[in-house]
Amino acid sequence: MLEYILRRVLTMIPTLLVISLLVFVIIQLPPGDYLESHIAELQSQGESVDEQKIAFLREEYGLDRPFHEQYFFWLIGMLQGDFGYSFEYDLPVADVVGDKLFLTVMISVLTIIFTWMIAFPIGIYSATHQYSWGDYGLSFLGFLGLATPNFLLALVMLYLANVHFGTSIGGLMAPEYIDAPWSLDKLISVLEHLWIPVVVIGTSGTAGMIRRLRANLLDELQKQYVVTGRAKGLPPGKLLRKYPLRIALNFFVADIGNLLPTVISGAEIVAVVMSLPTTGPILLAALQSQDMYLAGSFLMFLAVLTVFGVLVSDISLALLDPRIRLQGDLTK
């Protein structure tokens, strides 16, 4: 088992390296850099440019050096915990990112739990009652969630929540808590606001999960051992719980790898619409203003988050399923 985990972690390293290179290439692609456009903007407004600071930043982050040197600076800096400097905010990236990343992780985890809670019973019901009206109705509902663009659902939910519950529009907490330290009241306020984004983001992943769980369970239900169990007189509920469901469960854990990118993507755009203090709005702004280190770090964080999520799901899958543990191979 330890060997499996170790090997799995080791294969992650080259993947992450390639991702970091890709991210760096993407944020370097636009012509010019932030400092140039910043200077031009300041001069056009007739303000003076702090030559010393510009020169310092240029020197510090090696903006005038060749591409590969810049990349290595960035990479080594990241490994040491220095994510670069946000020109837009005039702060180190780590300070800007701060608890925004934490909130993104929190929303993602809650959304996945929400998706599971919805998809699991529906998937089982659909598989055991194949081609019934309930199956069709619930599947259709799931598809509707898949087909509705997240951002629009978010807008409508915001409006409805405001009209019917009087929850303040947007944000993740009531205004008075934004700068307050974490406390129980703040947590409650966050939870009150959190359910809207969680439900909105969750709807898009649920349909896929229901469909995959249903297909997997249907495959299992046709197998010989289920027929044997039924012939021996096991009650249907117990039969389902003891055998096919457990096998379908494996796949349920493995599916987190499929779910996580969807959830994080959804979280970004919903965050922009609802102006949540997560990574979404800042990433968008950073991309638009060429604040390269900030944008790059965010992209990198999101990718790392996904890679780690998949790692966690792979390891728990290996714990659950001896076939994977012993062969040391994933059957995806």
Place this chain on the structure above:
Amino acid sequence: MNRQGRIEHYVSSEPFDPLSIEQLTPEQEKYYLASQWKLMWWKLKRHRLAVICGIILALNYGSVLFSEIIAPYNLHTRNIDYIYSPPQSVHLFHNGKFIGPFVYGRDYELDMDLLKRNYPERKDDVQPLRFFCSGDSYQFWGLFEGNFHLVCPPDNGTFFLLGTDRLGRDVLSRITYGARISLTIGIIGIAISFTFGIILGGLAGYYGGWVDATVQRAIEVIRSFPELPLWMALSAVLPVNWSPILIFFGITVILAMLDWTGLARAVRSKLLSLREEDFCTAAELMGARPSRIIGRHLLPGFMSHLIASATLSIPAMILGETALSFLGLGLRPPVTSWGVLLNEAQNINVVALYPWLMFPVVPVILIILAFNFFGDGLRDAADPYK
């Protein structure tokens, strides 16, 4: 008679015709002799929902060819007297008498409390709609001028079935034109990613070894990115001074670049198992080149599956374009897509005061549902021998 008194073993020397024993009914014969594609078609036809969705898709794609004629107004016509006009309803009966489709004329007043424009109906002013008529002039596909429409507003009247936007442009017409961009982006995108997927997956599956390993790693890297942030980053890279058409193609390529991984995986795993088959070895021994073996002998075996899964991945692209345009990173006006239209519905005031600006979401949902159900039907039909 031999010595045990048994009849001698008898074999007829007549040529044997199996059909004389096993009589096939005409239906059976038709079934057994049908080609794979014909069987697929029969199986698909039995899937009622998929057929309905297929027809919806065909109608929508057909409408793309004649957007100018179907839309009651020109894409850019501004009705400055009717800004933020709510949808007008079409009536058939006036005072209990059948007149045919008509709308009521409307007045204009400004609600000073909400600063909202109201357009109360004049219940005595009956304005029948015109059909197969001449209305706003347009450039048909930018080629020649025309003014023929299926439906036109009444003379000196208006016909805003889905209301107007902040410049007084008809929302229904804009949705009709928007379909042209939103629907084609999915098709062009899937064509690109299909090509990528088949070539890369084919190479990986056929050659194995380091080619396979490289492609596999590339797929892994791309799949471990959350799609939307990467799309956002890539579209932010597109130069601002590009023309809208170039941006359109840029966005399509970006959407396609991240989408080929699923197809490549499917192609690869199928090829890995198929290339060990005897017919493949035979082709190789006869001196066929790899491209011929892949293209002629291996791919046709699971082409139907590929088409089905491609159909299922078009919705993601349409949604992706909508999301990007909504965020202002995708297509830009004057190119009109459903996402660009939804960009106007970005704040909560719109939801509260002008909810009809959210109508473009209806075709988005409809098309995505249709693609999903149609793709499901195709996938079930893809293996007609099961």
